[in-house]
Amino acid sequence: MSYVASLPLHGADAQLLAVVVAIRAARTGVGNVTGQDLRSLRLADAEGAVAALTALGWQARGDLIAGSPDVPVGIAVPGLTDGGDHRLPFGKVMRSRVSGWTSRTLNAKPVKKTPPAARLAALFLAAHGRPYRPSVLPEDLPEHCRAALPDLLARNFLKELDGDTYLLGDAVRHVAGKRTAPVPTVRVPDEEEPVSWDVWKGEASVALRRHVEAVESCPLCGLSTARVSEAFMRKPVPAQADEKVRAAYAAWRENQSEPGPRAARFAADFRAAHGHGPSVKQLCQGISERKQPRRLRIYLVRQLIAEGWLTNTEPVPWTLRPGKAAAPSGTSAPRVRAS
Structure with missing residues (x-):
């Protein structure tokens, strides 16, 4: 990707085609592309993209536009044939894997x-992302790609987008280019053995256990046991609200009409339907049209709690409910009991 970003190409069409050709030309300096391959890229201006590569000296050994769609056309890439120092570091197997990864992505x-x-x-x-941890936007990311980031967030290709950091969405973690080895579990003699989920629930109070069971068995949320247990058993870590988060919150607040009353009503309706309160993420999704980064969601809910529109039983998750400020409007949390 860095190789293509370094080329004097300015349009997404030409750069996308260059990625495919460069990967296929990595070993021999010649990449075979068919007309069907070109059409599958769904470029806005395929002829313009081919012309842009030709202007760089990438020579097609055939007619990629008007030729037979099934006949491979070799495209010679001078930068990959001028000696070993110019070739991409791909062996035969690696080149095939990278080509397959490109298609899957x-x-x-x-x-x-x-x-x-x-x-x-x-x-x-x-290519630069990790499957379960935030990553930093690549420095050579083209500007027209940066403009497309909100769309990737809205389509769940990205799970989080916060300034220059991002987290790949759950559905595309398998295409993450930077794999991280699992952290080995090291037993520290002075530490207690971690308890299992069943043991944790068995040691919880009656009220807390009822709440846990309401969340775990909620048919509307459909949460996995792993997701619920992780939320209840993890140690709370305070989220820092820096200037960027506060500025994002101020911008969000300016475009909202009565966010406090709406949040209180949503929390009350959610509890009535689910038998438990919404999570921070569920509440923010319920009162906002756009997805927000995790730190903004946390700060947003904290502000609504500070203003009295919401309250919760911190640090217990899924306990958001209308606060005292919502009482005059008649919005109150329904009393629910888990079966």
């Missing part, structure tokens, strides 16, 4: 029907 459901700039951005982010 471009055809991932969240981006399959997006414009070329969004799919090119998806390749950059997947």
Whole structure:
């Protein structure tokens, strides 16, 4: 991806085509592409993209536009044939794997029907991304790709987008280019053995256990046992609200009409339907049209709690409910009991 970003190409169409050709030309300096391959990229201007590569000296040994769609056309890439120092470090097996990875990423459901700039951005982010941890936006990410990032967030290709950091969505973790080895479990003699989920619930109070069971068995949320247990058993870590988060909150607040009353009503309706309160993420999704980064969601809910529109039983998750400020309007949390 960095190799393509370094080329004097300015459009997403040409850059996306260059990625495919460069990967296929990595070992021999010649990449074979068919007319069907070109059409599958769904470029806005395929002829312009081919012309842009030709202007760089990439020579097609045939007619890629009007020729037979099934006949491979070799494209010679001078920068990959001028000696070993110029070749991409791919062996035969690695080249095939990278080519397959490119196809899987471009055809991932969240981006399959997006414009070329969004799919090119998806390749950059997947190549530099890790499956379960936030990653930093690559420095050589083209500007037209940066403009497509909100669309990738809205389509769930990205789970989080916070300034220059991002987290790949759950559905595309398998295409993450930077794999991290699992952290080995090291037993510290002075530490207690971690308890199992069943043991933890058995040691919880009656009221807490009822709440846990209401969340765990909620048919509307459909949460996995792993997700519920992780939320209840993890140690709370305070989220820092820096200037960027506060500025994002101020911008969000300016465009909202009565967010406090709406949040209180949503929390009350949610509890009545589910038998438990919403999570921070569920509440923010219920009162906002756009997805927000995790730190903004936490700060947003904290502000609503500070203003009295919401309250909760911190640090117990899924306990948000209307606060005292909502009482005059008649919005109150229904009393619910888990069966």
